[in-house]
Amino acid sequence: VNTDQESTFESGLTTTDFQLSERGEFARLFRAYYSRLVRYADRLTGDNASAQDVVQDVFLKLWEKRADLTIESSLNALLYTMVRNRSLNAIRRAAREVYGSSLAEMPDRASDAASPDDHVDASSLRTTIRRWIEDLPPRRAEAFRLSRDHGLRHRDIADVMQVSERTVNTHILLALRELRQRLDQLENKQVEP
Amino acid sequence: VNRPDNYGVNEDLLALLEELSPDEAESLRRVWELASLPESEESMHEDDVHDAWVRLEQAIHLGQPDSDEAADGVLPQGPAPRPRFTLLHGLTQQTRSVRWTVVAASAAIAIIAAALLFWTQRPVKHSAGIGQQLAISLPDGSRVELNSGSAVRYDRRMSDTRGVHLEGEAYFDVAHATRPFVVHTFNARVEVLGTRFATRAWPGGREPGTLVTVERGSVNVVAAGSPESAVQLDSGETARVTSHNGEAYIDRPNISIEDALAWREGSLVFIDDVLSEVLDDIERRFNVEITARPDSLLERRVRLSVREPEDAESVLRGLALALDVQLTRTADSYLLTERHP
Numbered sequence: 001v002n003t004d005q006e007s008t009f010e011s012g013l014t015t016t017d018f019q020l021s022e023r024g025e026f027a028r029l030f031r032a033y034y035s036r037l038v039r040y041a042d043r044l045t046g047d048n049a050s051a052q053d054v055v056q057d058v059f060l061k062l063w064e065k066r067a068d069l070t071i072e073s074s075l076n077a078l079l080y081t082m083v084r085n086r087s088l089n090a091i092r093r094a095a096r097e098v099y100g101s102s103l104a105e106m107p108d109r110a111s112d113a114a115s116p117d118d119h120v121d122a123s124s125l126r127t128t129i130r131r132w133i134e135d136l137p138p139r140r141a142e143a144f145r146l147s148r149d150h151g152l153r154h155r156d157i158a159d160v161m162q163v164s165e166r167t168v169n170t171h172i173l174l175a176l177r178e179l180r181q182r183l184d185q186l187e188n189k190q191v192e193p
Numbered sequence: 194v195n196r197p198d199n200y201g202v203n204e205d206l207l208a209l210l211e212e213l214s215p216d217e218a219e220s221l222r223r224v225w226e227l228a229s230l231p232e233s234e235e236s237m238h239e240d241d242v243h244d245a246w247v248r249l250e251q252a253i254h255l256g257q258p259d260s261d262e263a264a265d266g267v268l269p270q271g272p273a274p275r276p277r278f279t280l281l282h283g284l285t286q287q288t289r290s291v292r293w294t295v296v297a298a299s300a301a302i303a304i305i306a307a308a309l310l311f312w313t314q315r316p317v318k319h320s321a322g323i324g325q326q327l328a329i330s331l332p333d334g335s336r337v338e339l340n341s342g343s344a345v346r347y348d349r350r351m352s353d354t355r356g357v358h359l360e361g362e363a364y365f366d367v368a369h370a371t372r373p374f375v376v377h378t379f380n381a382r383v384e385v386l387g388t389r390f391a392t393r394a395w396p397g398g399r400e401p402g403t404l405v406t407v408e409r410g411s412v413n414v415v416a417a418g419s420p421e422s423a424v425q426l427d428s429g430e431t432a433r434v435t436s437h438n439g440e441a442y443i444d445r446p447n448i449s450i451e452d453a454l455a456w457r458e459g460s461l462v463f464i465d466d467v468l469s470e471v472l473d474d475i476e477r478r479f480n481v482e483i484t485a486r487p488d489s490l491l492e493r494r495v496r497l498s499v500r501e502p503e504d505a506e507s508v509l510r511g512l513a514l515a516l517d518v519q520l521t522r523t524a525d526s527y528l529l530t531e532r533h534p
Contacts, residue, residue, distance in 0.1 A: 030246055035237040056249055063253050085437075088444045092424055092432075129228045137465065137494075149230045151200035162437050167492045169209055176221040183224060 026066070030059055036150055037083050043145065044087035054086045076152050077159040084160055125183075132182050136175055139163075143171035202226075320344035321361075324480040326457075331357070334368035340456050342477035362393040364457055377417075378403040380441060381434035384413040390426075391453050399469045399492070402435040404446075406453035416441035452498070459501045461508055468529075471495050471512065479505035482526035490518065490531060 034055060041051035058079065133141050143161060146152045147168075154172070158165040202225060210218035321327035321339035328338045332351045339345065343361025355367075355374040367374045369387025376383040378394035381403040388410025394403040405414050407426045414432045416422040424443050426432050431448045434441060448464055455462040461478065463471050469491040472483045483505075485491050497515050502508045509527055513520035521528040 027246065030249065031242060034242050034245055038237065052245065056245065056252070059249055060252055063249075085440060085442055088442055092443050092445060126227055126229060126231060129224070130231060133228065139465075139494075147203070147206070148200060148225065148228055151203070153203070154205040162435075164492055166489045169205075170489075170493065172206065173209055173221075176224050179228060180220050180224045183227075 026063060029062075033079055034059075037079060040080065040146075040150065041083050041087045041090075043142070044084065045090050047090075050090050051087070054083060054090055057086055058082045074153070074156050074159075076150075077156040080146070080150070080152065080156070080160040128186070129179055129183065132179055133175070136178060140171045140175050143168050144175040147172055316346045317349050318344060318346045323477055331355075333370060333374070335374060336366040336368075338364040338457060340477075359392055359394055361395060362391070362456065364391045364454060365389065378434075380417050380436050381405075382415050382417060384415065385410065388412060388428075393453075395470075395473070399467050400435070402433050404431065404433050404448070404453070406431040406448060406450055408450050408454065414443060416443060455498070460499060461502060462498045463495045465494050465496055467491065468493050468495055468512075468516070471497070472529075475505055475508055475512075479508075481505040483509070483529065484526060485518075485529040487531065490516075490529060 037055045037058065038048070038051050041054045042048050045051050045054065061082070133144060136144065139161065143157055146157045146160065147154065152160070154168045155165050157168045161168070202222060206222075206225065210221060213221070319327060319329050319337075319339065321341055321343055323342055325341055326339060328336065329345075330336055331347065332349070333355050335355070337345055337357070340362035343359070343363055345357045345359050345363060347357040355370070355372055356377060357375075358377045360379070365374075365376065365385075366389045367385050367387050371386075374385050374387075376385075376392055378392065379396040380401070381394070383390070383392055383403075383405050389408040390410075390412055391406045391408070392403065393405075395401060403414075405412065405426060407428050407430055409428050411425055411427045413423050413425055414434065415424075416434045416436075419441055422441065422443055424432055429450050431446055431453065432443050433446050434443050446464075452462045452464055461474065463474075468485060472485065472491070475481070476483055493516060495512065495515060497511060499508050499511055505527065506522070509520050509529070512518075513529060516529075517532060519530045519532045521530065
């Protein structure tokens with residue numbers, strides 16, 4: 001499965017040929033990243049409208065600063081860091097409302113327990129596992145999603161989340177272990193009558 | 194359909210799995226495969242992305258009508274959506290208009306005033322030693338409790354503003370007055386009128402930051418150098434100021450007032466703190482030396498609450514249990530090591 005799943009944009013774009021001064025290049029960058037960055041911001045802010053604002057603001061800043069933009073680590077790290085910082089600021093500004101609503105929308109853990117009637121097939125299993133990811137400690141879930149859903153390298157995740165690469169390794173490993181543990185429990189329940 | 198959002202097993206993960214037993218590696222790999230993103234959460238519809246691009250182009254276009262160079266660094270004006278969120282350390286340029294005559298005239302006065310200030314406002318410093326806590330009263334009637342190893346510094350008279358500098362952890366019961374009371378830390382300041390709150394600001398360490406929790410009343414928390422970053426906290430609320438690559442930002446960790454103030458009752462509470470910070474706390478509290486090996490251990494996060502522990506060892510035992518690591522007592526220190534099967 002480990003094939004050319006990285007988007008062509010990513011593989012064709014390195015630090016040296018990052019030529020944002022071309023509007024066409026910029027449009028390409030936008031189309032390659034907009035959707036996934038909104039998804040990431042959405043996770044952080046819990047609000048799709050402000051997630052779109054955050055990402056729009058990031059691209060606006062990128063365009064304005066394209067002349068003196070230097071990419072220290074990678075494009076992924078830069079974009080996700082910008083989105084993350086702005087998302088956290090957005091949460092801060094809307095602190096009260098967002099806190100209230102995200103708490104209200106928190107999944108009820110008790111309801112996540114597998115019921116014996118759960119039918120385990122591939123797609124419902126995936127839905128179940130995706131729900132378990134919500135239960136992970138927030139930073140662990142974030143690291144896991146950046147790796148699994150966004151395809152970021154561990155060193156980029158470390159950069160974005162401001163932790164060491166080792167910590168990212170730990171987050172990913174513990175996330176997988178916790179998910180496997182719950183999966184084991186679920187599947188054992190299936191076997192026993 | 195090409196699914197750009199579905200990432201297979203990557204090199205980093207393979208490297209991780211290689212260190213595990215083949216059985217565990219296989220089972221974790223299966224979990225990874227199963228945990229793919231559902232279609233419903235994948236890419237937005239192309240039309241929506243296109244709309245967003247059109248909006249962005251409008252914003253860019255309005256910001257720079259003619260050449261690219263002319264508008265560099267200028268935000269779009271008019272009806273273009275101004276970014277609602279900006280970097281705390283903004284890139285805007287401040288314009289200054291200075292009247293030199295006034296400056297010259299006031300220079301002499303300023304020098305005399307500075308000399309007077311120097312003599313009357315020599316700073317006072319109080320610090321709580323290792324293993325101690327210290328309660329002090331400030332000239333304005335406010336009260337400060339210092340946790341172990343922490344220090345406050347302030348001007349003797351607190352004449353024009355009531356300000357203290359804090360390094361470490363303290364609880365403030367601020368006497369109400371019209372002049373604001375300001376706590377300065379290495380990367381933030383906390384402005385209050387009269388209230389009770391706790392501040393924790395250790396500049397060193399792996400996760401330096403300023404943590405402010407309000408018990409009663411309300412305070413303003415401002416990242417140093419970013420006046421526009423001010424956030425107001427009401428009772429029971431917490432804010433954290435962190436800096437990264439010269440960019441400061443404030444977030445709102447979920448920490449209860451009881452946990453933030455637990456140290457005043459002699460308890461130790463750690464909420465998702467890295468071990469290195471936890472060990473620093475225990476060392477300050479009990480005057481012991483603790484080593485952890487390997488270094489990676491220091492980055493593991495800890496969630497632990499110990500009510501009024503009698504000695505370092507009882508805390509460390511709990512810690513070893515929580516982290517599933519080995520605790521060894523040596524002649525003059527403690528050692529935490531990874532447990533090997």
